[in-house]
Amino acid sequence: MIPHRQGDGPGRIVVPVALEGRAYDIHIGRHLLCEAVARLGALAPGARAAIVTDAHVAALHAPALEACLQQVGVAATRITIAPGEGSKSYAGLIELCEALLAAKIERNDLVIALGGGVVGDLAGFAAAVLRRGVRLVQIPTSLLAQVDSSVGGKTGINSPHGKNLIGAFHQPVLVIADTSLLDTLSAREFRAGYAEVVKYGLIDDAGFFDWCESNWRRIIDGGPERDHAVAVACRAKAAIVARDEREEGDRALLNLGHTFAHALERLTGYDSTRLVHGEAVAIGLALAFRFSQKLGLCPGQDAVRVARHLDAVGLPSTLRQAPGGTGTADEIVAAMAQDKKVRRGVLTFILARGIGRSFIAHGVAADEVRAFLEEELAAG
Ligand code: GLY
Numbered sequence: 001m002i003p004h005r006q007g008d009g010p011g012r013i014v015v016p017v018a019l020e021g022r023a024y025d026i027h028i029g030r031h032l033l034c035e036a037v038a039r040l041g042a043l044a045p046g047a048r049a050a051i052v053t054d055a056h057v058a059a060l061h062a063p064a065l066e067a068c069l070q071q072v073g074v075a076a077t078r079i080t081i082a083p084g085e086g087s088k089s090y091a092g093l094i095e096l097c098e099a100l101l102a103a104k105i106e107r108n109d110l111v112i113a114l115g116g117g118v119v120g121d122l123a124g125f126a127a128a129v130l131r132r133g134v135r136l137v138q139i140p141t142s143l144l145a146q147v148d149s150s151v152g153g154k155t156g157i158n159s160p161h162g163k164n165l166i167g168a169f170h171q172p173v174l175v176i177a178d179t180s181l182l183d184t185l186s187a188r189e190f191r192a193g194y195a196e197v198v199k200y201g202l203i204d205d206a207g208f209f210d211w212c213e214s215n216w217r218r219i220i221d222g223g224p225e226r227d228h229a230v231a232v233a234c235r236a237k238a239a240i241v242a243r244d245e246r247e248e249g250d251r252a253l254l255n256l257g258h259t260f261a262h263a264l265e266r267l268t269g270y271d272s273t274r275l276v277h278g279e280a281v282a283i284g285l286a287l288a289f290r291f292s293q294k295l296g297l298c299p300g301q302d303a304v305r306v307a308r309h310l311d312a313v314g315l316p317s318t319l320r321q322a323p324g325g326t327g328t329a330d331e332i333v334a335a336m337a338q339d340k341k342v343r344r345g346v347l348t349f350i351l352a353r354g355i356g357r358s359f360i361a362h363g364v365a366a367d368e369v370r371a372f373l374e375e376e377l378a379a380g
Contacts, residue, residue: 013231017151017238019171019245026151026175026234028227033139034068036176040110041072043173044135049076050105052096052123053114054083057141060184065114065139076112077103081122085270088122088157090166096126100134107131110173116142117149117277121164124155128170138172142185143193144278146177147200147233148254152241163262163270169246177234179226190220191314192278195257195285197229198313200236202285202306203253206356208232209309216313252360256350257284263335264319267327274324282315283322288358291372292351302354319376329373333366 012035013028027036040047049069053062058080069076079099081087105111111134113123120138127136138150156167182190194216201209218225237254244251261277261284268275286307292298307317319326326332336347347364 013227015231015234015238017171018242022171024171024173024175026177026238028146028177028179028231028234030180030222030227031178033064033176033178033181034071036174036178037065037068037074038072039174040069040074040137044074044108044110047074047109047135048105049074049110049112049137050100050103051076051078051112051114052081052100052119052126053078054081054087054116054119056083057115057119061114061141061181065112074110077105079103081119083118085118085158085272088118090157090159092122093126093157096122097130100126100130105130105134107134110135110137112137112139113150114139114141116140116145120145120150121155121167122157124153124170124172125157125167128155128168133170136170136172138175139181140175140177141181143182143190143230144196145193146179146182146230147193148196148237150175150177151234151237152251153245158270163265171245175234177230179222179230182226183222187220187314188276189278192276192282194219194313195278195282195310195315197233198309199254199256199281199285200233202289202352202355203236203256203350203358204356205232205236206354209355213309213312216309249360252348253350253358256352256358257281257286257288259336259347259349260284260287260332263332264322264324264326266335267331268322268324271324275322279316279323282310282317283319286310286317287319287372287376288350289352290376291349291369292353294372294375295351295368298352298354298357302352305355318379319373320379326377329370329377332373333370336366336369 015026111127113120127134140146140150153169153171156164159165215225219229261280264280289303289306293303310317351361352358
């Protein structure tokens with residue numbers, strides 16, 4: 001398999017993100033929190049830190065992080081937000097910025113996002129705008145955040161018009177992916193994050209998809225396979241971000257399955273108790289492959305293989321399995337209209353010529369999508 005650059009400790013992996021003038025490392029491994037945090041002393045000498053976390057993650061991991069920061073002499077204030085997508089709002093942003101100002105976080109200080117995608121996106125956006133930009137450290141505590149949202153600098157909040165419509169690119173100075181922090185995730189949350197792992201195989205790495213088919217149980221169990229999977233995903237994302245930070249081209253490939261997924265999330269009111277983002281992505285991945293098959297682009301056996309793997313892991317792969325339910329085909333297409341991948345009514349989809357052979361397809365007709373969704377909804 002792909003060799004990784006080893007970090008300091010046993011089994012440590014370091015994945016560099018090579019952005020000119022803003023390069024940073026992703027440290028991956030079990031129980032590496034304190035040794036990775038120790039780098040902050042050199043990275044930001046004399047800085048204070050605000051730890052932004054949610055009530056749920058705070059109870060599990062904030063005391064350990066505070067102890068690590070204390071060991072390296074970084075004074076930290078904890079700011080706790082309400083868990084859930086609802087915090088990624090204008091009100092949530094104002095509240096967080098005011099709390100950061102009240103904590104006297106200045107230009108040379110650090111905002112540390114300790115949590116899943118919601119915490120990372122909100123804290124990242126606050127760090128981007130506070131005093132016109134404060135340094136950000138991402139310490140992702142969900143699988144989804146470790147393999148996707150903590151890397152690459154996308155930050156933002158939701159608008160009543162749609163998800164992530166208000167935001168900024170703001171790269172972190174360090175990402176610490178301590179894979180032992182994932183041990184506390186529920187089975188549902190872990191599986192949902194796994195959809196984003198397998199996505200990298202489907203985009204352009206058929207060998208990794210094969211490996212996932214054989215190793216997914218060990219990824220869940222937390223052996224070295226988990227670290228390897230996180231590292232492969234981060235390496236793939238780092239490569240894409242380094243060549244297309246602002247999503248003017250290739251970075252859109254990371255949206256495989258997401259046009260469908262965001263529409264389903266919108267129709268369930270972004271309520272993660274009804275539909276977790278990764279579950280929506282799993283359905284979106286299966287739909288992207290079946291839609292590609294319907295368009296005559298992708299062999300049927302590949303579409304079947306994708307769905308079979310998602311089923312084996314316990315993820316939904318059809319609209320009818322969507323935990324929060326779905327709307328009609330018309331409602332799903334209408335929900336896609338607010339997506340950033342839609343321009344003047346014409347859809348841009350990530351489609352596939354096979355497993356590991358995804359590509360950006362511009363100008364997909366809404367009528368074709370609607371007809372496909374009607375078939376999917378009618379299917380047993
Ligand atoms: N989550 C997709 C991206 O970072 O571009």
